[in-house]
Amino acid sequence: MEFSTEEKKEGKLSEERLASLVKEFRAKGVLVIENHFSKEKIEELNKSFERDYSHYFEDTPQKDARRFSHRRPCITINAREEFNAPEIYCDPLILQLMGRLLEPDFVICNLTCVLSLPGSRQMKVHRDGTIFNASPIRGMLPAFAIGMLIPLIPFNKTNGTTKFWPGSHLGNNTIKETVQNSDFVETDLDTGSCILMDYRLCHSGNANNSDEVRPLLYCNYSNAWYIDMGNFTEQAHFYLSDEEFMKIPAEHRRLFVRRNINMTSTFELLDNQNDFTPKLLP
Numbered sequence: 001m002e003f004s005t006e007e008k009k010e011g012k013l014s015e016e017r018l019a020s021l022v023k024e025f026r027a028k029g030v031l032v033i034e035n036h037f038s039k040e041k042i043e044e045l046n047k048s049f050e051r052d053y054s055h056y057f058e059d060t061p062q063k064d065a066r067r068f069s070h071r072r073p074c075i076t077i078n079a080r081e082e083f084n085a086p087e088i089y090c091d092p093l094i095l096q097l098m099g100r101l102l103e104p105d106f107v108i109c110n111l112t113c114v115l116s117l118p119g120s121r122q123m124k125v126h127r128d129g130t131i132f133n134a135s136p137i138r139g140m141l142p143a144f145a146i147g148m149l150i151p152l153i154p155f156n157k158t159n160g161t162t163k164f165w166p167g168s169h170l171g172n173n174t175i176k177e178t179v180q181n182s183d184f185v186e187t188d189l190d191t192g193s194c195i196l197m198d199y200r201l202c203h204s205g206n207a208n209n210s211d212e213v214r215p216l217l218y219c220n221y222s223n224a225w226y227i228d229m230g231n232f233t234e235q236a237h238f239y240l241s242d243e244e245f246m247k248i249p250a251e252h253r254r255l256f257v258r259r260n261i262n263m264t265s266t267f268e269l270l271d272n273q274n275d276f277t278p279k280l281l282p
Contacts, residue, residue, distance in 0.1 A: 046215065148221070
């Protein structure tokens with residue numbers, strides 16, 4: 001789908017249009033939005049990424065980047081200079097959708113780039129996060145976190161696209177049961193496009209069979225009470241200095257309250273403790 005020229009100009013969706021998109025997202029768990037962001041801005045972000053993060057372009061272990069799968073590190077973004085981009089993270093139409101899909105005090109929960117190096121194999125099908133796994137109602141709950149996936153270069157069948165199973169965020173099917181369903185979607189994406197995806201949706205990054213790196217920027221939003229701990233045992237959720245924070249329009253600063261939160265030292269402490277069993281006082 002695409003937002004109309006009038007919607008982009010006004011920075012607002014009509015109530016009817018908003019209700020229609022919310023209904024579609026809740027049913028499918030995903031929206032593919034084409035030609036929304038400025039291609040010039042996305043090209044600027046990609047050049048900045050190549051300049052500042054090229055040391056991740058080699059398949060070597062990095063202490064501050066989790067390796068999601070074969071030749072595929074997840075890099076925490078420092079939102080400075082070109083990456084301090086409220087026109088992307090605080091886009092009015094995206095925020096209007098988030099305000100209806102999530103709770104009113106939603107925040108940006110993390111800002112990363114998943115880098116698929118040349119020769120990276122297809123990822124295992126997975127969900128980015130779940131809650132209440134032991135409860136039969138987990139598939140009936142509304143979204144608690146939503147990812148906005150932004151390709152920094154055009155994605156195609158050679159360098160790899162994202163494969164997803166619409167509706168797999170609902171119900172109680174396992175991932176194994178879901179992948180037996182052939183009703184998946186994988187679509188080429190040009191720069192300026194993005195995917196909105198429920199954290200619970202089953203998806204997979206396809207193999208990168210090209211000779212170029214494939215960067216996928218993630219700006220993820222969540223309810224204020226949710227913290228993605230599973231994906232951030234080795235790095236911060238995102239970095240944003242005080243100086244860069246003050247450059248963000250005042251009305252949007254509340255979205256960035258998770259900046260610089262780093263739980264790696266806590267996880268290291270737990271890993272290094274031989275006995276974490278609580279002791280009862282005599």
